[in-house]
Amino acid sequence: MEHFEPKIVCFACNWCTSAGADLAGTSRMEYDPSGILIRVMCSSRVDPQHVLWAFRKGADGVLLGGCHPGDCHYVDGNTKTLRRMILLKKLMGDLGIEPERLRLDWISAAEGKKFVSVMNEFTDQVRTLGPLELDGQTNPLGRE
Amino acid sequence: MSPKNAPREKRTGVFVCHCGINIAGTVDVKKVAETVGRHKGVVHAEDYVYMCSDPGQKLIVEAIKSQGLDSVVVACCSPTLHESTFRNAAKSAGLNPYQLEIANIREQCSWVHKDKDKATRKAIRITKSIIEKVKRNVSLQPISVPVTKRTLVIGGGISGIQAALDVANAGHEVILVEKSPSIGGHMIQLSETFPTLDCSQCILTPKMVEASKHPKIKLMTYSEVQDISGFVGNFKVKILKKPTYVDPEKCTLCDECSKVCPIVVPNEFDLGMTGRRAIYIPFPQAIPASYILDDKSCPSLFPIACGKCYHVCKPKAINYDMKPEIVEVDVGAVIVATGYDLYDKENMAEYGRGKYPDVLDGLQFERLCSASGPTKGQIIRPSDHKVPKEVVFIQCSGSRDPELHCAYCSKICCMYTAKHAMLYKHHVPDGQAYVFYIDIRSGGKNYEEFVQRAVENDGVLYLRGKVSKVFQEGDKLKVWGADTLTGKKIEIDADMVVLAQAMRPAKGADDVAKILKVPTDKDGFLAEAHPKLRPVESVTAGMYLAGAAQAPKDIPEAVAQASGAASKVLALFSSDTLSHNPVIAVVDEDLCSGCKLCIAMCPYGARIYNPEKKIVEVNDVLCEGCGSCIVACPSGAAQQINFTDEQIHSMVDTILEE
Numbered sequence: 001m002e003h004f005e006p007k008i009v010c011f012a013c014n015w016c017t018s019a020g021a022d023l024a025g026t027s028r029m030e031y032d033p034s035g036i037l038i039r040v041m042c043s044s045r046v047d048p049q050h051v052l053w054a055f056r057k058g059a060d061g062v063l064l065g066g067c068h069p070g071d072c073h074y075v076d077g078n079t080k081t082l083r084r085m086i087l088l089k090k091l092m093g094d095l096g097i098e099p100e101r102l103r104l105d106w107i108s109a110a111e112g113k114k115f116v117s118v119m120n121e122f123t124d125q126v127r128t129l130g131p132l133e134l135d136g137q138t139n140p141l142g143r144e
Numbered sequence: 145m146s147p148k149n150a151p152r153e154k155r156t157g158v159f160v161c162h163c164g165i166n167i168a169g170t171v172d173v174k175k176v177a178e179t180v181g182r183h184k185g186v187v188h189a190e191d192y193v194y195m196c197s198d199p200g201q202k203l204i205v206e207a208i209k210s211q212g213l214d215s216v217v218v219a220c221c222s223p224t225l226h227e228s229t230f231r232n233a234a235k236s237a238g239l240n241p242y243q244l245e246i247a248n249i250r251e252q253c254s255w256v257h258k259d260k261d262k263a264t265r266k267a268i269r270i271t272k273s274i275i276e277k278v279k280r281n282v283s284l285q286p287i288s289v290p291v292t293k294r295t296l297v298i299g300g301g302i303s304g305i306q307a308a309l310d311v312a313n314a315g316h317e318v319i320l321v322e323k324s325p326s327i328g329g330h331m332i333q334l335s336e337t338f339p340t341l342d343c344s345q346c347i348l349t350p351k352m353v354e355a356s357k358h359p360k361i362k363l364m365t366y367s368e369v370q371d372i373s374g375f376v377g378n379f380k381v382k383i384l385k386k387p388t389y390v391d392p393e394k395c396t397l398c399d400e401c402s403k404v405c406p407i408v409v410p411n412e413f414d415l416g417m418t419g420r421r422a423i424y425i426p427f428p429q430a431i432p433a434s435y436i437l438d439d440k441s442c443p444s445l446f447p448i449a450c451g452k453c454y455h456v457c458k459p460k461a462i463n464y465d466m467k468p469e470i471v472e473v474d475v476g477a478v479i480v481a482t483g484y485d486l487y488d489k490e491n492m493a494e495y496g497r498g499k500y501p502d503v504l505d506g507l508q509f510e511r512l513c514s515a516s517g518p519t520k521g522q523i524i525r526p527s528d529h530k531v532p533k534e535v536v537f538i539q540c541s542g543s544r545d546p547e548l549h550c551a552y553c554s555k556i557c558c559m560y561t562a563k564h565a566m567l568y569k570h571h572v573p574d575g576q577a578y579v580f581y582i583d584i585r586s587g588g589k590n591y592e593e594f595v596q597r598a599v600e601n602d603g604v605l606y607l608r609g610k611v612s613k614v615f616q617e618g619d620k621l622k623v624w625g626a627d628t629l630t631g632k633k634i635e636i637d638a639d640m641v642v643l644a645q646a647m648r649p650a651k652g653a654d655d656v657a658k659i660l661k662v663p664t665d666k667d668g669f670l671a672e673a674h675p676k677l678r679p680v681e682s683v684t685a686g687m688y689l690a691g692a693a694q695a696p697k698d699i700p701e702a703v704a705q706a707s708g709a710a711s712k713v714l715a716l717f718s719s720d721t722l723s724h725n726p727v728i729a730v731v732d733e734d735l736c737s738g739c740k741l742c743i744a745m746c747p748y749g750a751r752i753y754n755p756e757k758k759i760v761e762v763n764d765v766l767c768e769g770c771g772s773c774i775v776a777c778p779s780g781a782a783q784q785i786n787f788t789d790e791q792i793h794s795m796v797d798t799i800l801e802e
């Protein structure tokens with residue numbers, strides 16, 4: 001377990017969280033390299049199915065970052081995301097995936113520091129949870 | 145342009161930038177280029193010290209040409225920095241710019257990690273994921289839309305008038321819609337204005353006349369916007385023109401009609417301090433200069449008119465058969481200048497809920513001071529017409545009180561209260577004016593000096609503290625307060641109390657906001673697109689904000705914002721077409737079941753049901769490309785161009801690859 005390097009997919013909206021990650025970079029803040037970003041225009045583009053897909057394909061954790069409530073570049077995309085992810089988290093338990101493996105957070109373009117701490121905290125959390133095991137028998141996602 | 149038809153086997157080129165040592169210091173760029181060079185579909189991969197430099201860009205251009213690349217990944221800094229640089233380079237080589245994507249290996253990799261081995265592996269994964277994306281990108285052209293160079297201005301206060309004049313003077317048509325019978329807004333009700341004390345009507349009426357006579361401005365008073373559809377450059381507006389029953393062309397303002405009208409109702413212009421007839425002119429300088437018949441007050445208009453006014457009207461201007469009219473217009477831009485209303489005195493339980501006749505709000509006091517007001521400028525008590533000798537002005541009445549009233553500062557009340565106290569002392573030199581304040585906010589050119597004048601020259605007594613209660617006792621108003629500087633309780637037997645009521649968004653402004661789909665802030669004021677950098681734009685493209693509709697403002701600020709909004713409109717109108725981001729949602733007609741779930745998801749009204757085809761379609765120009773509707777589609781008919789499910793899945797796959 002000690003050398004477990006979790007695989008984390010991080011969906012980030014273009015206007016806030018991805019820009020927040022850029023700010024972490026320009027400020028030369030260091031963080032755990034386990035997560036890799038996929039930039040989408042708005043957090044509301046992220047489908048619960050994308051999250052499940054990631055788990056099926058071997059992700060140990062999925063992080064989803066959007067703008068703070070009220071700040072979404074597309075009026076209220078983030079509220080839609082929130083609703084979808086609350087529902088998904090409920091489902092995850094039934095699918096044998098700890099809901100803590102999914103984190104939704106609001107990280108603004110000004111919050112480089114927050115991006116770093118969320119990334120580090122989440123990586124630590126996933127590391128503690130260990131690798132996501134979805135064995136053949138209880139493998140509703142059909143993980144390969 | 146369906147993403148399904150995207151060519152599969154593309155020839156991709158990858159260019160890895162060292163960014164000096166910014167990337168190369170932590171990421172083994174040679175290894176990245178070498179590794180991704182072996183990735184499926186990659187036919188060319190190289191690294192260079194500064195990709196964004198001229199020689200760097202030349203490498204890309206030449207490779208596109210010589211290798212016949214049809215998609216390109218540049219692994220470098222954030223796309224916010226050089227995406228357009230590289231896309232332009234690609235374009236110059238004959239490649240569609242949307243076939244080039246950036247892999248961010250600087251801000252999101254080399255700058256945030258120290259372990260060279262891990263950073264290199266991460267950079268490879270990032271780059272590969274973008275290769276997978278760009279392989280499935282389709283070529284796009286910016287969507288081009290024509291611009292209708294006509295502007296709708298909503299609200300005929302000083303802000304609306306200024307914006308209309310600025311746009312019209314630049315040669316474009318303006319339709320100025322005002323819901324009340326005359327333009328002028330609240331400014332026309334004011335007596336004199338801080339900090340110069342010039343007469344409000346004297347400086348405003350010439351502008352009102354100019355607007356009404358301007359060949360490019362069409363005034364629509366007594367009218368309201370009912371519906372708006374379309375998008376920036378191409379709005380369709382429906383305006384309801386309420387009947388006035390008087391033809392303004394024929395009305396000679398002889399006043400005979402109002403003399404015979406038997407109905408008296410409170411006069412809105414004087415805030416209920418006087419009465420008016422059912423047929424009336426709001427105020428003598430009203431524009432349009434015409435009487436109107438208020439059908440809500442005239443009891444006998446339907447079914448049969450009493451006919452008194454009709455019979456005395458010599459020019460035959462009165463027409464009882466006038467009907468509401470819906471006028472449809474096309475405009476390219478909208479300026480919203482619906483202004484404010486004062487927070488109702490009735491909300492102030494502590495100050496008598498508006499029951500006491502001698503407790504006035506600021507605008508009533510303006511009318512009392514005004515030479516054209518109900519008392520011809522004499523300051524007397526509404527209750528017994530006596531000159532008040534002790535007047536208490538209460539600032540922040542309803543403002544800065546998050547528990548009971550509005551949490552925000554209404555910004556202008558410190559200034560107009562100083563003005564009121566000053567004007568009172570000019571009218572009643574032997575009277576005493578008290579001002580209760582929390583603190584004085586007099587930021588503005590010559591504003592602090594103005595307040596000091598009230599204190600030093602006019603002997604206004606400023607008391608720091610809040611008034612807890614106002615109540616009537618005999619013919620006096622008891623004012624209970626505390627002076628927080630001395631810690632003493634204060635009791636004043638006042639003859640008149642003036643409340644500096646909070647400024648609220650105009651009544652009905654929320655309906656306008658809904659019709660326009662312009663968001664409002666937590667207090668109901670229209671929300672600007674960015675609190676600092678885009679203060680005159682709304683988030684809806686083509687809709688601009690001016691004046692007190694956006695936040696409490698004084699006249700100079702309202703005028704400045706109006707001119708700002710007008711200049712945004714002129715910039716918009718400076719070209720004949722607009723280009724729109726083509727990375728939008730599309731619908732696969734064969735898969736769409738017409739369930740309409742996506743329609744509710746779209747904040748822009750871009751998803752429209754086509755009853756003939758029984759499917760939902762996307763309006764290319766309205767769609768802003770957030771992708772939220774895609775997720776709602778249960779049949780997989782919706783996709784976002786260049787952000788398809790397939791693209792996202794393939795990116796996930798490469799990131800997680802062993």
Ligand SMILES: Cc1cc2nc3c(=O)[nH]c(=O)nc-3n(C[C@H](O)[C@H](O)[C@H](O)COP(=O)(O)OP(=O)(O)OC[C@H]3O[C@@H](n4cnc5c(N)ncnc54)[C@H](O)[C@@H]3O)c2cc1C
Binds near residue numbers: 304327329556651693
């Ligand atoms: C007591 C008092 C004293 C003041 N004294 C001063 C002063 O001395 N100096 C100074 O600089 N400022 C002063 N002000 C501030 C000044 O009144 C405002 O800055 C100014 O009136 C703002 O102009 P506006 O056009 O934005 O809004 P408004 O004047 O409120 O005009 C808005 C217009 O829009 C119309 N409207 C509203 N809703 C709709 C709709 N749905 N459709 C169509 N039309 C609509 C309204 O009928 C109105 O005509 C004072 C304010 C108060 C309350």
Ligand code: FES
Binds near residue numbers: 017042
């Ligand atoms: S744009 Fe960031 S959440 Fe919508």
